Amino acid sequence: MLSEKTDLENTEAFNKESVKDLRKLSTKDINGKDFTSKDFEKYDLTMVNVFATWCTACVKEIPDLVEVQNEMKSKGVNIVGVVTDPVDDNGENKEAIEKSKVIHEKTKASYPFLMPDK
Numbered sequence: 001m002l003s004e005k006t007d008l009e010n011t012e013a014f015n016k017e018s019v020k021d022l023r024k025l026s027t028k029d030i031n032g033k034d035f036t037s038k039d040f041e042k043y044d045l046t047m048v049n050v051f052a053t054w055c056t057a058c059v060k061e062i063p064d065l066v067e068v069q070n071e072m073k074s075k076g077v078n079i080v081g082v083v084t085d086p087v088d089d090n091g092e093n094k095e096a097i098e099k100s101k102v103i104h105e106k107t108k109a110s111y112p113f114l115m116p117d118k
Contacts, residue, residue: 029112030083030100044076052084053099062107067080081113 025037038044049065051058062081069079085096097115104113 024088025115028115030086030104030115031098033112035112035114036079039080040078043062043078046078046080048082050082053096053103054085058108059103060105062109066110068109079110079111081111082116083113084116086115087117 020048022026023037025035029034029035030072047059047065047068049061051062053059065079065081069077083100086093086100088096092115103109
């Protein structure tokens with residue numbers, strides 16, 4: 001599916017300069033709620049799912065990830081999503097943010113969708 005959108009090749013969800021150490025992670029979710037490294041402390045392991053709103057296969061796997069989270073939460077496992085396209089060269093991509101919110105609702109995702117930094 002990556003061949004659908006090659007302009008994201010060799011890009012990163014978070015700038016290496018701003019996050020050299022995940023203990024300093026600070027970002028927001030698609031609803032503007034703060035998300036920091038402290039949000040990881042309740043869990044032994046957090047799976048990070050990086051996806052784009054235009055990636056059909058990525059969106060289709062979200063309900064399966066919700067099931068995994070529900071099954072594994074009691075074992076200390078969490079999931080967070082990082083949506084790659086709500087931020088572009090011009091700043092926030094409001095259309096992609098709204099699409100992310102619709103995907104979050106329709107897939108019944110119980111985990112946050114995080115926004116990458118510039």
